[in-house]
Amino acid sequence: MLPLYLSPLGPPPKEDGSADLQHVLTVASDIGKSIENYTVIVNKSTVPVGTAERVTDAITKELKKRGVDVEFDVVSNPEFLKEGDAVNDFMKPDRIILGIESAKAEVYMKELYSPFNRNHDKVHVMGVKDAEMTKYAANSMLATKISFMNEIAGICEQLGVDVENVRKGIGSDTRIGYSFIYPGCGYGGSCFPKDVKALIRTSRESGFEPLLLDAVEERNASQKNVLFQKITDTYGSDLTGRCFGIWGLAFKPGTDDMREATSVVVINSLVKAGATVKAYDPQAMTESLECFDKGLFDDKNLILAQSQYDAVVGADALVLITEWKQFRQPDYKMLHERMNGHTIFDGRNQYNPEFVRGAGFEYFGIGR
Template sequence: MKIAVIGSGYVGLVAATCFAETGNHVICVDIDEQKIENLKKGIIPIYEPGLEPMIQKNVEDRRLFFTTNLPEAVAESLVLFIAVGTPSGEDGSADLQYVLAVARSIGLCMDSYKIIVDKSTVPVGTAEKVQAAIAQALQERGVDIEFDVVSNPEFLKEGAAIDDFMKPDRVVIGAENVRTLEIMKELYSPFMMRQSRIITMDVRSAEMTKYAANAMLATRISFMNEIANLCDLVGADVSSVREGIGSDSRIGHSFLYPGVGYGGSCFPKDVKAIMRTAREHGMKLQVLDAVEEVNKRQKEVLVDKVLNHYNTSAVAGALKGRHFAVWGLSFKANTDDMRESSSIVIIRELLRLGATICAYDPEAMDEARKIFGDAIHYAAGQYETLENADGLLIITEWNEFRRPDFERIKQSLKEPFIADGRNLYSPEKMQQMGFTYRCIGRDRTPSGK
């Protein structure tokens, strides 16, 4: 099948590559000329395990192409995926200007039947706006060309996007036209060889499904973080609590890991967007208000543990003269994405308190430099951060941080103090090795002190 994917960001690039991998002719379009030139040369703008070799393979096999020429891509393709950004406005609403601009551009150049697919995360009612924008452009041209608009939200986890796309839990398709639905089913059929996981529904329900799914997952994370904080106060172990509640089949274990809050490009934006949608209809989503507030507060918990360790308050300069090593900057492992990362909140607060920082992340160092500039120091490796450090803060759960050389850490630090925002180690073993170890919901000391 001939496909165009408009937008070469995270979602667009993964979708285009995976569709090409299953034999389709795919043109990936972007207005950024430098980005397209880099992609043609094999320079990938994001880090995602397995993506780079898959792109190279499909480019070499002439199934995947990159261009800035939208009219040419539209002319050659039957299915057009819109995968451009929908950033949050100050009021939490999704900014649809890029989606609607693409829709209008399609209407200005299409010359035959097309299926336009909203792949970007968009609020309920966007498909109708896309349809109206295309219809208006066609009317201005004085032509009558049939087209359909479909909602096909993505459910990709950064760091596991290739597997998520190639072996999806489900594919949600919102369409009103039976013929269009069958074409979409055919397109996704190679990903359904073992079991069909295609769920079909009306367009508005498909749009809502994406937001509802991410809001539910964000809720589980914030709930577990609240429980973890309570465990610290009462002397319980959140890992045991997680096992106890996760074994209930109605609950399960997924997204019950406590930490320093969620981040990334999806959860924060999507929670705000669905709350905005509710407000537009005169409704307040009280649960999600709490989810967002808990997440905001959770990003400060690790700093609180540092302050408690030094028995000081959060006044400016309280940590003056202290120097900390930081392991992990991306919002999660296996990505270089620092959007809404807890590391930003934590490091900025430590700087406000007067501390200095030396940080390391396997993939996000370039992104960190864009955010922090020369306000912090950057290390070439995880152990290099430890030199002259008063303590170590762990923010991201990269695998290489899970089994470190503890003796080397202990010898390098001025004192054996670790504040772990991802619960990577056993508190009992850390104590046996002589560390002062503070984690999330496992400190086992009433009041968390």
């Protein structure tokens, strides 16, 4: 048996954006209290640069208290899986990052990953701090691509350009690529928002001003308001008596996770402006009960619909927030019959504007 201890804890973000390492350090202390023989402590969490050193200190402290001298190594092995595709990402990783300072630990880690590393060598061995930083840099790079495209979308909209054509046009350049350049109503989830904020914090603490990362974060916060902005531009700021059907609550398709989901921002803004909201999501209905003030449900300002078509009954407009496959090709005739007004706000550019307009709807996308 390999002498490994894998830690996939979720250090929650503190109010200032930094990662709260309390749980990670508690677990480190627990390990220090219990290990008897050589152990490799593998950190799979996304944690700030320098955490492995703090984990080492916490374990050493406990070993000293016990008066024992047990050999151990701390390895940084960040996880790159995506929600909704986790098993596939884990079984077929693009790369395996190993932040290791000891040859002994490297042998064990390579053995651990050997079943996932047969086709070609995907292992990159580097310093522990380098590995910790690699995870933040990867997520921040992806978030930057999205915020960049959302910024381009905003400019396109002003100029009467269709950002979807621009997306395909630039994606075909292999240096840019097609992935993570879909404009939309903002990125959410448990990783990008938290990790960009944490890297901003780390950077500032280190004395380096993170100008670009600040902008990535600011663009995303603003992007989550774009749909509400388009709605109030259409109906005015007082939405009393208006009803909106929302398709999609999860932060992305394929999960019921609503952490940092754009739906929460949009729905709270709509209700605050006086509107009633009917929402439907294929997986996140139960989760959504925890994500809004109970009063919204009690006062029937927010109603959870039985189906995607129930959500639009009597609605002034349909607002698409999460691009689940089942929302891709709606029955426009049924929508037309059930809705009160005939407008679609497409937060993920899922629909062909000409087709939607041809079906008798007013269409608003992102950057087109």
